[in-house]
Each structure stands twice: as structure tokens, then as C-alpha cells.
Amino acid sequence: MRKKMTAIVLAVLAFSMIAASAASLGGITTADLGADTALVAACDADGIAADFTLAFSGGEYQTSTVEISGIDAACTGQDISVTLLDGTGASLGSAAPTAVGGATHSAAITASANAVAEIAVVIEG
Numbered sequence: 039m040r041k042k043m044t045a046i047v048l049a050v051l052a053f054s055m056i057a058a059s060a061a062s063l064g065g066i067t068t069a070d071l072g073a074d075t076a077l078v079a080a081c082d083a084d085g086i087a088a089d090f091t092l093a094f095s096g097g098e099y100q101t102s103t104v105e106i107s108g109i110d111a112a113c114t115g116q117d118i119s120v121t122l123l124d125g126t127g128a129s130l131g132s133a134a135p136t137a138v139g140g141a142t143h144s145a146a147i148t149a150s151a152n153a154v155a156e157i158a159v160v161i162e163g
Contacts, residue, residue, distance in 0.1 A: 081161060082110035088157050099151040104133070106143040106159060113138045116163030120145040123156040130154060 091103040104120050120143075121132035130153055133145035138161060 081113035081116060082108075084108070084110070086159060088159065090151070090154075092151050101131075101147055101149050101151055101154065104145045104147050104157065106145070107141065109138055109141050109143060109161070111141070113161050114140065116161050118143050118145075119158075119160045119162075120147065121158040122147055122149045122154050123158060124153045125155040127156070 086106055086108045089105045089107070090101045091105065092099045093102045094100075101122065104122070106118065106120065109118075116138050117135040118138050119132065119135045122130040124130055130149035131147040133147050136143075
């Protein structure tokens with residue numbers, strides 16, 4: 039019985055030493071954690087329009103330029119990105135982000151006109 043009691047005391051002592059050692063290493067400390075929501079207003083509340091310039095090439099019509107119009111003045115200086123998408127949502131081509139300079143924007147994107155199903159326009163800044 040004495041051997042059993044000694045083993046239990048040694049086990050508790052060993053566990054206490056490990057716990058104290060871990061505590062001295064810093065262990066887990068509290069940190070600030072928070073969350074918040076905010077309304078992100080669009081710079082253009084009434085929407086934009088898109089039009090395409092087409093060219094016949096390689097036996098089919100292809101887009102050569104995407105014209106975005108109706109951009110509100112509040113968007114001036116923000117970056118605009120334009121991407122053409124097919125029916126599955128895959129990108130057919132995009133134009134690098136450039137700063138909005140006025141009410142219209144031209145993006146040079148070449149894609150098969152027959153494959154274009156959607157256009158994604160993002161204005162951010």
C-alpha cells in the first residue's frame with residue numbers, strides 16, 4: 039500500500055511540475071477579440087451601363103473593347119475592374135484595375151462574343 043501511495047504522490051507531483059513549467063512559459067493569454075459591421079456605400083447608386091465594340095476575327099466576332107458609362111462623379115479616382123464571364127461564371131478575360139477618370143471607362147478585353155454571358159464590374163477604393 040505504501041508503494042502505491044508513493045507512486046500516486048509522485049504522479050501528482052510530476053503533473054504539478056509540468057503544469058507549473060507550462061505556466062512559466064507564458065501559456066495561453068487573453069487577447070482582445072471583437073467584431074463589428076459597417077455599411078459600405080456604393081459610389082454609384084443608380085448603376086452603370088456596358089456596351090461592347092466587336093471585331094470579326096478568326097471566323098467569329100470577338101469583343102475588342104468594353105465601354106462602361108454612367109459612372110457617378112463620386113467614383114472618380116477609385117479603381118475599376120472589368121471581367122467578361124461565360125455561362126458557367128468562368129473568366130473569359132479581364133482588364134487590369136485602373137483609376138476612374140470620368141463618367142465613362144474603356145477596357146480592352148478580347149473574348150469570343152458568342153461566349154460572353156455576363157460582365158463583372160467592380161469599383162473600389
